[in-house]
Amino acid sequence: MIHQPPSGARDLLPLDVAQKRWIEKRLRPVFQQWGYHRIITSTVERLDTLMAGGTIQQSTVIQLEDREDDIPLGLRPELTASIARAAVTRMAESSYPLRLYYNGNVFRRSPEVGHGGQQEFFQAGVELLGAGGLLADAEILLLLFNSLHSLGLNQWQIILGEAGLTASLLSPFPEPLRRKIREAIAHLDRLTLETLPMSSEQRERALLLFDLRGKPEDVLQKVASLPLDPAQQTSLENLKSLVDLLKESSSCNQTSAPGTDALILDLSLIRPFDYYTGIIFEVVNNTPSGQQILGQGGRYDQLLSLYHPEGTMIPGIGFCFNIEGLHRVLRSTGQLPQQTPPTQYLVAPKVPQAQAAAFTFAQTLRQSGENGQVVRVEMNLEAGQTEETVRDYARSRQIRQIAWVSPDSTAELETV
């Protein structure tokens, strides 16, 4: 028998769990303060739900052998599609906007399987459904900034793009050239753009697109100089208004919005999921060892209609944090708990006749916590040990108090 989890799967040991909970405990109240309610969707979904009309590639989904009525099933590679499905099918009576948050695991087929490529990840995120427009976009980004602030992070940058505008700027390229250019841009591969066979006019346009990243004012100006159709013009104006609103909020509220250098406009930004229709963004943390993507999200105004019984269009926008990314960055800041909380009391029956009394006393101690505080109490399970052995055990576990219980239910507390 093999006693290892399958390749790519992971066990989280108690300290990992304590650190993960530290992160989640900081994010949850922020999501709640902004009016978001927790939703838990199924880990297993139908494959076609997960693929969201082909906007998520089947190759990222881990499929399950076991089929329900011969319908292929899979493990969710992300949660936005599942939440969109649940909202329009199970919460149809709710009024919009609907604010939902989540905390869960996702599974992605890794190309590196067999070499330890991770396939299970944790995410915490929010979805704002039934709200389009500038204010909804701004709410999501400001909530993102607020969440980062609650984690004590301040070395991050937001890379902001616009999926619709980028797609339409790419549209003059014929397929399959467009796909190749899109891929090269997504992988920051300038060399491919310089060498792919295409006309010089096309190359100039591809390289211009590639370079549409930097300070928001500069990029907006560059795009404005391009010949734009009315729809592109509107997207550009919306982006400009959003950037202005975020900046203004930043000057009113230093604590939750980014400084001027923290926002990078990148119209070459392309996310691996294709359901985005409006702004898209990534939060990155620049560390000496490279760039860490802490979270990502964007606007998806067509996704909900895929699941809606009448195909009604309902806008949506959201983001999620990658808990592993946050964990890595926060570990280096020294903020995360370095150990699991120690037990406060060790309860030891003085003689075998005191065992029942010891269990009762331990329970009384457990219930003595005020305001929901957890009092951690362990029973000493070894009968007949010397007092010194019990003390040694307590010290080795960093237990500060021993309660010696007598058969008459009295207890003497000793600090070790």
Ligand SMILES: N[C@@H](Cc1c[nH]c[nH+]1)C(=O)O
């Ligand atoms: N579900 C997306 C993030 C997102 C949330 N909402 C919108 N986008 C992801 O896993 O990358």
